[in-house]
Amino acid sequence: MFGYPERPLSTAAAGRLIGGTARRAARAPLAHIVGVREFWSLAFRVTSDVLIPRPDSETVIEAVLAAGPPPDARLLDLGTGSGCLLLALLHERPRWSGVGIDRAPDAVAVARANADALGLADRAAFLAGDWAAPLTGRFEVIVSNPPYIPSDQIAALEPEVRDHEPPPALDGGPDGLDAVRRVAAAAARHLTGGGLLACEVGIGQADAVTALLAEAGFAGLDQRRDLGGVPRCVTGWRKTP
Secondary structure, three states: OOOOOOOOOOHHHHHHHHHHHHHHHOOOOHHHHHOEEEEOOEEEEOOOOOOOOOHHHHHHHHHHHHHOOOOOOEEEEEOOOOOHHHHHHHHHOOOOEEEEEEOOHHHHHHHHHHHHHOOOOOOEEEEEOOOOOOOOOOEEEEEEOOOOEOHHHHHHOOHHHHOOOOHHHOEOOOOOOHHHHHHHHHHHHHEEEEEEEEEEOOOOOHHHHHHHHHHOOEEEEEEEEOOOOOEEEEEEEEOOO
16 A cells, blocks of 8 residues: 555455454464465465474574585474475575475475475475484484473563464473474484584573583584574584494
């Protein structure tokens, strides 16, 4: 309306505007109203079955690209949701391929649809399962944006998050690190020697996660800050036997 004032709204468009405004006033996330969210300059379909991609998570993409995995790397995305981490990385590196896993079959369906829409379905497979349980192979890179909000903080979240995004994608247990521990254990099993783990973390969690990964046997640990200056991604390398 502001950008193109010379264009009168059709009856159908006015109805969509009024309906969307009512949903937003009721604190529905804008991404759910319009059905898509931009991430890493790519359009991702989102539903209430997946976590809405956020700019904070682009820190994981930056960390992986800066680390310089091999040109034909195989990637694993644990808790893939919309598939945004895996698909953004495959978009950047045409020779990479990968697998995304999510415990929710409906989330897997959303990720597959995004892979199709982005023309990446030939290099991305998506499975429903409990973290890495369906897998037996190894990967050069593992990424994850696990649930990391402490359980007792869920009720205080903004309504857009608390009431509209899937609780299993938010709740990280009593200290917020239950899922991170699962990711670390899976990465220790499924990374190749010298392989990279890049894990998103919550505010104030980077040091605890760094210590957790050190205890799990990872080396070369590092923290990468998001655009707000918050340590948002912890990376580590699986030691070569």
